[in-house]
Amino acid sequence: MQIVINGSFWPQPSVGIGQYLHHLLPWLHRLAPQHRYAMLLPAGAALPAAPVGIETITVKISGPRQIAKVIFEQIAVPAIAARLARNGQPTVIFVPYFAPPLRSRLPVVTTIGDLIPLLLPAYRGSWLVRAYMALARRAALRSTHVMTFSNFSRSAILNYLGLPPERVTVAYLAAGEQYRPAADRAAAQALVAARYGVHPPFIYYVGGLDERKNLPTLLRAFALVRNRHQRVTLAIAGRALGRDPRLFPDIDALIADLDLGAAVRRIDVPVADGPLLYQACTIFAYPSRYEGFGLPPLEAMACGAPVIVSDASSLPEVTGAAAIRIAPDDIAGWATAINRLLEDEALRDDLSTRGLARAASFSYQRTAETTLAVLEQVAGERAHLRKAVR
Structure with a gap:
C-alpha cells in the first residue's frame, strides 16, 4: 500500500498539527514498514528532516501564499498522488488537518481535530476564511474516512457534518516523550526562577490567549486567591496572535483592573523549556471552554503537575479522574479549587500520581495503530471494489 501524506504542517513542529505529524509519522513506518510513505511538502519553507522510511516530494507553487495553499491542497496533492498510484499498488491520501481535496480519484482519509471555525462565532474570520472553511466542510463530506482526537469531537462531526x-x-x-517529571523538582524550580523570575508557589497556564481559552475566569479567580495567598504567582505563557478584541481579549487591561500587576508574570517559553514549566509549577490551570482534545493538561500531568481543568468539551474525557474539574464560568469554584490545592500537599501529591498514570495511558503508538487500521481498511475496500468492477 502507498500512503501519500499532505505535509503542509511538517515545517511547523511547534504548532498542534505539526506536533501531531512529527509524532505520528515515525510510528507509522515503525509499525508497518512494508508500506510506501510519500510526504508532499510545499516548497520554500525550511524543512526538518523526514523520519526514516518517509519519502519527501517538494512541490513548488507560485502566487500569493493563501492561493498557493489552496492550490497545493486541492490540486497538487490529489494530482501527484494519482501519478504515484500508477504502479498498481493500492494508494490512500492522508490529510492530517481539515483541508481534504474536494475531488480525488483516490480514497482520502482526513483528520479533523475540531470544528471550531465552523461552530464558534469569534473564530469564523473574514469572508475568505469562511469561504475556505465552506470548501473544507464540503470536501470532508467526500472523504472516505475521517479521523479525530476525541469522542467529543467525533460527536460534533457526526452532528454538524452529518457523516x-x-x-x-x-x-x-x-x-511527547520529553514530557516527564523532573529528576530534581527543586532544581527545576530554581531554573524557572533564574530564567523567568517566577518563584514557587506558582500557578501556570499555557495554551493560547484566544477567546475560548477563558483567561478572564482564571484571572478573576486568581484575584480571589490572592486574598488568602499573597505569595502565590500566576505565570501566563505566550502572546496574543492577533489584535481582534473579539478573538483576543485584552488580558493586560484586565490584569491592571484587578490590580494583579505584581502577581501575574507574562512570559515567553521556548519549545525546549515547555516541560520545565510544567515540572516546576505548583498547579497547572486550564480554564478553556472548548477543546477538540486539550493537549496542555495531558502534558502537565505527564510532568507530574497537579491539574485543574474546565468541566467542558473534551477535557473531562482527556483528564478523567486525574484532575479537578470546575465549570468554566464558576469563578468562585475556580478560586476554591486553587486555594484547596495550594493548602493541601497530600491532595497535590495524589493528583500528581493519578495524572502520571492517566498520561501514560495515552501513546502515539496507539494513535498510529488506529490510524494504520483505518488507512489499511480504506485501501482494502478500494482494492476490493476495483476487483469487483473488473
Whole structure:
C-alpha cells in the first residue's frame, strides 16, 4: 500500500498539527514498514528532516501564499498522488488537518481535530476564511474516512457534518516523550526562577490567549486567591496572535483592573523549556471552554503537575479522574479549587500520581495503530471494489 501524506504542517513542529505529524509519522513506518510513505511538502519553507522510511516530494507553487495553499491542497496533492498510484499498488491520501481535496480519484482519509471555525462565532474570520472553511466542510463530506482526537469531537462531526458513524474514528493524541517529571523538582524550580523570575508557589497556564481559552475566569479567580495567598504567582505563557478584541481579549487591561500587576508574570517559553514549566509549577490551570482534545493538561500531568481543568468539551474525557474539574464560568469554584490545592500537599501529591498514570495511558503508538487500521481498511475496500468492477 502507498500512503501519500499532505505535509503542509511538517515545517511547523511547534504548532498542534505539526506536533501531531512529527509524532505520528515515525510510528507509522515503525509499525508497518512494508508500506510506501510519500510526504508532499510545499516548497520554500525550511524543512526538518523526514523520519526514516518517509519519502519527501517538494512541490513548488507560485502566487500569493493563501492561493498557493489552496492550490497545493486541492490540486497538487490529489494530482501527484494519482501519478504515484500508477504502479498498481493500492494508494490512500492522508490529510492530517481539515483541508481534504474536494475531488480525488483516490480514497482520502482526513483528520479533523475540531470544528471550531465552523461552530464558534469569534473564530469564523473574514469572508475568505469562511469561504475556505465552506470548501473544507464540503470536501470532508467526500472523504472516505475521517479521523479525530476525541469522542467529543467525533460527536460534533457526526452532528454538524452529518457523516455516518462508521466513517468517523477516534485516535487520541498523547504527550511527547520529553514530557516527564523532573529528576530534581527543586532544581527545576530554581531554573524557572533564574530564567523567568517566577518563584514557587506558582500557578501556570499555557495554551493560547484566544477567546475560548477563558483567561478572564482564571484571572478573576486568581484575584480571589490572592486574598488568602499573597505569595502565590500566576505565570501566563505566550502572546496574543492577533489584535481582534473579539478573538483576543485584552488580558493586560484586565490584569491592571484587578490590580494583579505584581502577581501575574507574562512570559515567553521556548519549545525546549515547555516541560520545565510544567515540572516546576505548583498547579497547572486550564480554564478553556472548548477543546477538540486539550493537549496542555495531558502534558502537565505527564510532568507530574497537579491539574485543574474546565468541566467542558473534551477535557473531562482527556483528564478523567486525574484532575479537578470546575465549570468554566464558576469563578468562585475556580478560586476554591486553587486555594484547596495550594493548602493541601497530600491532595497535590495524589493528583500528581493519578495524572502520571492517566498520561501514560495515552501513546502515539496507539494513535498510529488506529490510524494504520483505518488507512489499511480504506485501501482494502478500494482494492476490493476495483476487483469487483473488473
